[in-house]
Amino acid sequence: MKPTLYCYFKAGTDHPAQLARLRALQEEMAAAGWPGQLLRRCDDADTWMEVYPEISDRAAFLEVWQAARLRHGLDMDCHREWFQPL
Template sequence: MTAFYVYYRVAPQQNAAVQAAVLRLFSLMQTQTGVAGRLMRRVDDATTWMEVYEGVGNAEAFSDALQQNTLVCGLPVLLDDPKRVVERFEDF
């Protein structure tokens, strides 16, 4: 199984809009892939947010869906820096 960790920066004035977009993204991802997402933010820097997706079976299909749904939800437009860093980890 694979876990996806996606992190990015959110300007404080965009918190509500980004949170709403992420919740929509989570809904789409769970419907399409069966994987629920979790939203976190860094303890010492509240502008750094992270989406966590665990238990991904088909990493390539999940990655494609995540990329497409990120656009559908408008996240790149809401972020000051539209770069979302995606890292994957797998079980030993």
């Protein structure tokens, strides 16, 4: 079963700029075959999450994703967690 990456983080103070960078990142990842979703915590507008489902090759995904995050200026601390279906 293919796992899903959940990456959550504090968005920072400039939400519009951060959102633009994240959307550009997700466009790049989708073009590489890994479409994602961007979520915001319901009770904390500053906590955001990227979700990438059904990753068959975690190492390959992480290499591309981490490089893309740096290119898009998204080098902030984030908490990554992998989950898979039971």
